Amino acid sequence: MFGWNWLISPCKILLAMEYDFQEIEKKWQKRWRARGSYKVEEVQGKEKFYVLDMFPYPSGAGLHVGHPLGYIASDIIARYKRHQGYNVLHPMGYDSFGLPAEQYAIETGQHPAITTENNIARYRQQLDQIGFCYDWDREVRTSEPSYYKWTQWIFSELFESWYNLDTDRAEPISSLEEKFTTNGTYNVNAAIDEHWWKLLTKEEFPFFSEHFSGEFTATDWKSLTDRQKQLILMHFRLTYLADSWVNWCPKLGTVLANDEVKDGRSERGGHPVEQKLMRQWSMRITAYADRLLRGLDTIDWSDSIKEIQRNWIGRSEGASIVFQVDSSDATIEVFTTRPDTVFGVAFVTLAPEHGLVDAVTTPDQKGAVTAYVNATKLKTERDRQSEQKSTGVFTGGYAVHPLTGKRIPIWIGDYVLASYGTGAVMAVPAGDQRDWDFAKTYNIAFTNIFEGVSVDESAHTEKTTPLRESSFLDGTCGKKATQLVVAKLEELGAGKGKVNFRLRDAVFSRQRYWGEPFPIFYKDGLPYVVDGQQVTLPDVDKYLPTEDGQPPLARAKKEDWNVFLGDHMEFNTMPGWAGSSWYFLRYMDPKNDQTFCAKDKAAYWGQVDLYMGGAEHATGHLLYSRFWTKFLFDRGYIAFDEPFKKMVNQGMILGRSNFVYRVIIDVKKVDESISDKEEWAASKEMEGFKRMDWAMRMNDTINSYCVSKEYVSDIEGSYVLSEDVYLKINQDLEKYNLALRSINRSLCISQIIRPNIDISFVDNDVLDVDSFKEKKIQFKNSKFIPGPDGKFRCSNEVEKMSKSKYNVQTPDELVERYGADTLRCYEMFLGPLEQHKPWDTKGITGVHGFLRKLWRLMHDQDNNLRVTDEAASADELKALHKTIRKVTEDLDRLSWNTVVSAMMIGVNELTDLKSSKRSILQPLVVLLSPYAPHLAEELWERLQGEGSVMDQMWPKWEEQYLVEANFTYPVSFNGKVRFKVDLPADMNAAEVEKAVMDNEKTPQYLEGKAPKKVIVVQGRIVNIVH
RNA sequence: GCCCGGGUGGUGAAAUGGUAGACACGAAGGACUUAAAAUCCUUUAGACAGCAAUGUCUGUGCGGGUUCAAGUCCCGCCCCGGGUACCA
Structure with a gap:
């Protein structure tokens, strides 16, 4: 191939005589396949060990050397455990739904299933040649209907469940209906949006009065229509349809989960993301927030991943406090972690999206507020975050302090996020830096509530400072003050202690084609689960949204669906993490068409004993699979509630890129300067050149270049410098305070670029110039200038392995060679x-x-x-x-x-x-x-x-x-090893000490002093302190 | 900013508080060979002294500390990588 032909052929003859790896590997891979060596069955009584790799998305690029790193490591453990007598489950499969296949389909019209199939074939071939001990009979593919049938089933189970906070687990929705039928909402303690009842519309529930607050009796329930019951139950389900603020990515035409958004842009592609209110399926992962947090203590994962998950879940303890809006029935609820500072509240700030903004705004502030809210809407999340200074506007409205009764101005500020807490904060400038900044910016007066400290320069955030100007809290601080104030608030009905989580419910709808279809149909606007039949992905004419913005599945006509019920089917598909949230269970029983995984098999194989994969899935896959595992546990389908007992995160393998320096000659300038060639040849810059041995050659080349007209007219002509030449030229030019890049003018150089060189043409940084020029036409006419030894050496750099950097090293070449x-x-x-x-x-x-x-x-x-x-x-x-x-x-x-x-x-x-x-x-x-x-x-x-x-x-x-007769003791004096002495290994400490003290060399290092202490660690070291 | 990792020869690295640099790469020298490849041998942290065997000193990002003994433990910094961020 790339110039080792001459090297390989004679080698092979020699190698064939000894370690002929090619022959051996082919032979055994064939035999193992024929023998079914990696087939695994449950064997009762034999101890199991489950080793799992994160299954790959089969991309078109194939595997590079970074991919198999983890696979090799886990394969070694799988084989090791097999030697130790364990029954080892070590499967592999494909996370085969996903965006790239769909993008390719949009561009080419090729069905993503075909692209996926081809890519999988390539992956399989690459995996096979590395000799992994996977039981391929257990392979799963998330895009296979026989697999996603059960992803859909789990979705339905979530739909048919609610979270009972009293039992702290998910229960069938029927148990909730039963409670409603017997006692109404009395004794129902569900994980649910706090003000869910506010979302029930007057049109659907005309008989609920203004004072309805989500509580009803058994009689009420029984009097409801089916439709009304369904509307209410929707708020309790673990997966529910709701209008929620979502990360909308216009470029991708879909919504994204929080973990798919990085710095306000889509993780894939880096497109801008904006906030949009959309009716979407959501997963009530927040119901599990506390258990997801606590569960971390029971699993053996790296501290960093656990920490990332802890931060992502973001539990914080504090209080919710209700502020009455002045001369109105409306209330503003805030969440604070510092209820002890409540007497320092100087103002209340609402997020611009907050529902009460219109209601609290006074007529004379209307203009300013509307302008501000509109301006904020136009900004992306990223813009809002990158702005250094908080901005805001006064609404003109006032709230009433629940404890002092004082009037407190209500502001709007974009430092308050609609999606966290209640979307409103009580601002205490004395104790919070953001509030302090805001107060200073808008000149809002505030009280210092801390004893003995100044808040003139910045806020005081210590929790241990005694309070002042705080009524009954004066002199107290921290926990004590918090307890007092929470008790008081509860007594007044103006607030309560509360734990808040950063974790949001996960949006589960994607406006894409290549994903799991929902087992859902709609009738009169209400969703219903398709019963008894699997919904498969229908064919569509194009993989694009419809003209009116509906997802691609809306293109499918009634007859394209294998199941079509009600008014229409669900047009969204499930997100990428749906299939990967439970795949480790399917490997246990991959072909079962009666259930997702037979209970006895799940019981036998149990948790994954060792999970190998990248740390980048910390807040996505690894959190969602924990969530689904806990749910399946709650519902009694499996006997464990953490999927991966131990996890190891392999590091990334970075690529080593090679570069050359390409000097492009400005053709026009050459033409112009041919006349005054003499002049630039005599210039100061050229002096520098002439001093170099091989720069002379370059000088010659440049001369000939200038002379030869036809060469000049070829725009592809350029010099390509090796690293030696580039460095040497620069080094020599340094004497003249010049750099190669600055001498453009006189040398007619228009540009010096540093292109990546395809590393397959490079061996130990030395470029095979001939084959490179032959294969890369854009370098066809370039003059390559090697170093003094005739070798063309490239410079190098370590960066991420990627196709565009030409530094991808595939395992194939290495398997071929070694x-x-x-x-x-x-x-x-x-x-x-x-x-x-x-x-x-x-x-x-x-x-x-x-x-x-x-x-x-x-x-x-x-x-x-x-x-x-x-x-x-x-x-x-x-x-x-x-x-x-x-x-x-x-x-x-x-x-x-x-x-x-x-x-x-x-x-x-x-x-x-x-x-x-x-x-x-x-x-x-x-x-x-x-x-x-x-x-x-x-x-x-x-x-x-x-x-x-x-x-x-x-x-x-x-x-x-292993026992040695002798041990060579290093003998150190004051910690410095001076000499060694060979002594019988079984000699006890006292004997060793004596032998060392008697040693002829000892006195010379004691410098005549008496030893203060002699430490003998048997079989290790002797240390004499003097 | 905050939270995790990490910092050791020319390079990848090793070392459970007990002989720092195992193992390999690269480099230099040598053997075999017409030559190359392959293989084998020697040297390879730095400095100083010595013809030499060898000896002495310095050395695990920097500064302190604990300890008979610190790459390893503690405190304070610096640098690199990752995560996260108006989270109330």
């Missing part, structure tokens, strides 16, 4: 799994050499097996058992990288010992098999081991082979 076993070992050898690290193939030869060395350990020069049944020597046993111990201990603490080193050391030692004993080599091969399964299997066969290497019991180390 084999899957080498790739597997090398990816682990790179460093700690969790760390981000640059990909660099430099070291891969070392790992490949290790596998070769192992091969040679067992084979002679003619590639014949060289193994004997002689008894092993003590040294050989020691080398083996040392390796067993290190490999086992390191795998147990998931230290994948150090295992490779340990095996290298083992092989090096046994090579030095020229060990060829079967009793040594067989266990060694078992140790190797999780990392290099193909080679291990081949060697196992050659060693005439029984059965497959992957079913061998993991070797156990025996201390007896």
Whole structure:
């Protein structure tokens, strides 16, 4: 291919004689498939171990070397656990609904199912060649109707459930109806929007009076029509249809969940996102907020992910306080974490979107308020956040302080978010920096309520300062003051203690085609679950929204739907996280068409013991799957309420990009300057050039370039400088206080650019100029100027691996060149799994050499097996058992990288010992098999081991082979190691001390002083303090 | 700003409070070879002294501390990466 042809062909002949990885890997992959080696069944009584990878979205680009990192690590653990006798479930599948396939469909008209199918085939081929031990009979694809049938079923179950706060779990909606029928809302304590009843319309419920506050009797309930009952129940369901503020992304034509929005832009594509009120399906994840928080203490995940989830859930304790609007019935409810500062309230601020804005605005402020609200609407969330200064406007209205009865001005400010708390705050400038800033900006007077501190320069946010000007709170602070004030508020009915969460209910509708259709139809505007039949995705003529802005599914005609009920079907589809929220359960029972996962199988396999995946899903997938797991647990379908017992987040593999310096000659300038060529050749800049050996060549080239008219007329002509040349030129020009980029004028250089070079043409930073020029036409006519040694060296940089940076390293080439076993070992050898690290193939030869060395350990020069049944020597046993111990201990603490080193050391030692004993080599091969399964299997066969290497019991180390007769004690004086002394290992501390003190070298380091103290740590160190 | 990670040779890194730099890459030198590849051997943190074996000193981002002993634990900073943000 790219210039190693000359290198590969002679190599292959040689390699064929020894470690022929290509042959071996092909052979065993075929046999394992034929034997069904990775097939897994439930075996009662056999202990299980469930190792799971986050399943990939099958993108068109295929896998790069970063993807398999986690897969290899988990595969090693799966194989290791199998050696230890566990029944290991290690499945793989595809998260195959998603945007890219749909975008491609929009562009080309190709059905996303076809694109997806093709991409999956490519992924599968790439995965297969790396030798993973997946049980492919358990493969799942979220876009398969047989899979999403159950995603839809879970949705229906959520629809048919409500959250009972008294039992703290989800219950069937029928139990709620029963409560309503027997006792009305009495004793109903549900997770529900606090003021849900305000959303019931007068038209639907004409008999509910103005004073209706969400409470009704059994008689009331029974008198309602079915429609009215449904409208009420909708507010209690765990998935519900509601008008909510959503993140609307016009460019993508869909709404996004909070976790899909980063810095006010869509995570995919970076398009602007705006707030819009839309009727959408939502998931009542907030009902689980507290349990999601508490559950974190029971799972073994990284602290950082747990912390991200904690922050995302954002529990804060405080109080809700109600302010009566002056001369009105309306009330403003605020949430505060500092109820103790309530006497310092200087004003109340509403979010511009707050429902009461119109009501509290006085006629003379109307103009200003309307203008302000409209101006805010025009700004995106991002604009609002990036503004440094808070802005606002006075409404003219006043609220009444619940404790003092004082009139308090009501303002509107964009620092108050409609989506957090109640969308209104009580502003205490003395105790809150934002309120302080706002008060200063608009000159609002406020009281200092803190004893002995000044609030002239900034707010005072300490909670431990005694209060003043605070009526009955004077002199108290913190918890005590909070308790007092909450009790008082409750007594007055003006507020209560409250816990608030940042977590919002998750929007579940997407205005897209390639996703799960909802099992929902509408009649008279009310949604109903489709019963008894699965709704499959209908075909549409185009994958775009309709002219009137309806989602693509609205294009499907009645006959396109396999089920069509009521007035119309649901046009939205489910979001990407729907299918991935429960897939780990489906692997347990992937083909069941009676239920999502049989109860006994779920009971057998249980939680995922080790989950491997990226940390970027912290607030999406990882939170939603915990939520759905808890729900399925509540409803009795599974026996555990956390999906992933332990999780490891592999770090990103960064790409190593290569660059060249391309100097583009301005053709026009060349033409102009040909006449005064002499002049610029004599210029100061050229002096710098002439001083360089190879710059002379460049000088020549430039001359010839200028002379040759036809070359000049070719706009593709340019110089491409290697890094050496670029640096040298700059270095030399420095003497003249010049840089290459600044000498444009006289050299007719119009531009110097630094393009990324496709790394497949580069080996160890050296560019294969000929094949590169041949393949990349835009460089066809460029002159490449190499360094003094004739090699064209590129500069490099570490950045994210991406197609556009031409730094994507696919596993395919490496498997081709070194084999899957080498790739597997090398990816682990790179460093700690969790760390981000640059990909660099430099070291891969070392790992490949290790596998070769192992091969040679067992084979002679003619590639014949060289193994004997002689008894092993003590040294050989020691080398083996040392390796067993290190490999086992390191795998147990998931230290994948150090295992490779340990095996290298083992092989090096046994090579030095020229060990060829079967009793040594067989266990060694078992140790190797999780990392290099193909080679291990081949060697196992050659060693005439029984059965497959992957079913061998993991070797156990025996201390007896590890005991050393002697230990070399480092002897230190005042902590500095001075000499070493060899002593019997079983010598006790007192004897060691004596031996050291008697040592001839000891006096010289004591400098004549008497030792104050001698510390002997047996088998470790001796330290003499003097 | 706040919350998590991290900072060790030319490079990737190792080290459970106990000999810092294992293992590898790269580099330099050597053996084998017509040559190359492959393989093998030696050196490879820095500084100083010595013909040499060797010895001494410095050294894990910076400054303190605890300890017989600190890359590791504690306190205060600096830098890099990630998360998050008018969250009331």
